Amino acid sequence: MRDVTAIIAGRGALPALVADSLGRQGAPFHIFELDGFAMDNPAGLPVERFILERLALLFNRMHDLGVTQVVFAGAVARAALDPERIDAQTAALLPQILPALQQGDDATLRAILQLFTEDGFQIAGAHEIAPDLLPEPGILTASQPGPVDETDAARAAEIVRGLGQLDLGQGAVVADGLCLAVETLPGTDAMLDWVADVAGKKRPIGRGGVFLKAPKPGQERRIDLPAIGPDTLARAARAGLNGVVIEASGVMILNRAETVAEADRRGLFLWVRPA
Template sequence: MTGRLAIIAGRGLLPAALVAALDEAPLVASLDGFLPEGLEPDLVFRLERLVPLLRHLEDSGVTRVVFAGAVQRPRLDPALFDAATAQMVPRLLGAMQGGDDAALRAVVGVFEEAGFQVLGAADIAPALVPGAGVICGQPTPADERDAARAAQIVAALGAVDVGQGAVVAQGLCLAVESLPGTDAMLEFVAATAQRPNPAAAKGLLYKAPKPGQDLRIDLPTLGVQTVQKAAAAGLAGIVWQAGGVIVLQPAAMQAAAEAAGLFLWARP
């Protein structure tokens, strides 16, 4: 499919990173209240005006869209609905009550039904979604065991649409990711966590998509700040599911990890 690309943007650095990876400028549409960092959107929209947004994208020659950036469920204002979008209210509200994954699937479905091809970040910027391999440092056998344990925990969390990350040390779960996010989880570990054996494995952060997740939307994201928070929490490294996690500013993230003595591992 040819035609212009639109980025449906939320908060964070990912929308700007995608723009930087493209040869042609996309149309950037940002959800009101969730503006991206380092990027000026072409337009700002509200979910209550979703159908007018779809029509504007079509009139602008857009045929492909990618969702990028963090959003929270917006509070809907009944007075702002146009007639066409109002017909979607039961569908959207029902999806929002089903959890983040269900809400995102519903929005993606609306775009696809309107004739747009929905792409993932890996489709347009594959370098931001690394394949399997140790990027820097070297996990120990104890780290490998902790990573396997963390993967089990994150899979269980994801199955009930809770979070996409956990911190594990010496086989014990020190923290899991919930609504406050990865940074808050790492800050909690830095402030409270005690390892059973101070001389043994220091632990690691593990991130992965939810089981059965549509990899075009809501992929976990790591960056330089994640490395800094993990180092402050006293962890040995960061592990993620290869091909399922976005790494922002890969070179800067690797440099920060090397400086902090952390390993980075995209786990198969």
Template sequence: MTRTAVIAGQGALAPAVIAALEEPLVFALEGFAPDMPVTPFRLERLVPFLDELIGQGVQRVVFAGAIRRPRLDPEAFDPRTAQLVPRILTAMQSGDDAALREVLDVFEEHGLEICGIEEIIPDLLPSEGLLTGNPSEADRRDAARAADILAGLGPFDVGQGAVVAQGLCLAIETLPGTRAMLDFAAAHAGLRPSLNGPRGVFYKAPKPGQDRRVDLPTLGPDSVTQAAAAGLAGIAWQAGGVILLDREESIRRANAAGMFLWAREE
């Protein structure tokens, strides 16, 4: 049996992944642990942590859940991990994606395989099609516009979500996250050219060129509730590139709000 370690972050994804695996070891970056039993580790002691994984027979690692860039304590680094700091700091200058890829490289250099969510629970990434509702032609144009915006922002490592209404971008997901973006869109809904026209679309997609084994965008029931509170017509996302948690409850909430859910083929 292949022994798997889960690096668990916050949110509902980590519990779903853990439930799908046979006796995984569960770890979490200190300060970002989910509400479950985990073994914490510090990034300043990354190399001893990797030694621990290998010593316990771990062969593959899955990253599941949300974390933010931690504040590092220069005095907490062990000598071997300290040697990696120039590599990681250089990568961080290119954005979080580059820094994360550098960390993944370190895992692989120690002989650990990085396993993506789609390898473990492929059903969490809906393929092309409408899950519920029926976007209008205006909604489809807004979704296409949002997809183009996210594709254009890719080189800047900004975010994985945008809200477009009547062809205008109301909000872009940045470091504060999805909830902050949707709150902002709700507060500025009056900027739509026609207040009685199309209400707008929340669109999600991976960053162009990102490593899809980690940090895939995630939607779920709370996303539907937040989009409904923002007065939007629906949620669209890149088919096969976005994790949808608790599909049945997400659809139920969308139906209750009169919204569509659409895995859009680009």
């Protein structure tokens, strides 16, 4: 009997892409969706929902189904636990869960991983299940970055490394060497929308710039590897940028053909830059 994989799903397209990859491999899987963070599910895949307050019951359910491997896929946000919903088994895990929720994202994710591994599950990264989500280095679009874009990308990479040391965001927008925005808790979409709506009014039209996304230094890549998709390119275009830069081997592209087509349609470059 083949090992069974549990997909712990959050928002976005990634859970379904991981499920599709497992299906093509003939590997059995079950999808468990965190309540309040519905995944994109155009194929109507069967999904079981769970709440963090009953995490121990989720573990029991996965053991009953023969799950041996877990992959985390999709976006979630930290929320306060509801004491009235906590079951007795999960209450025993609170000394590990609660301190982590008061720390940064990476600390929280490491604590959650530890709980799963202590219960006997192996953890796989989404990029390990679906390696085609990680593109090879190079420029994927007709539009190419110029010398100023390359300088801006280097500056943005420096900024993101600094953010990572503080366990903050995974992206920055730089134009002509000036940092227009950095990614924080609201995420990439909110940052790019802010550049379009606020920063864009304070700089000359057509000034350009780049959005760079990269994992944090020392980041736990099995659970929080960053990703972009078509909407990222659409927002970058609305923000008046010249292109999007992602770190090779560190950022997934969801729906790659559609993402590259969106970039070409908008006249932006999409550069997979070596770290």
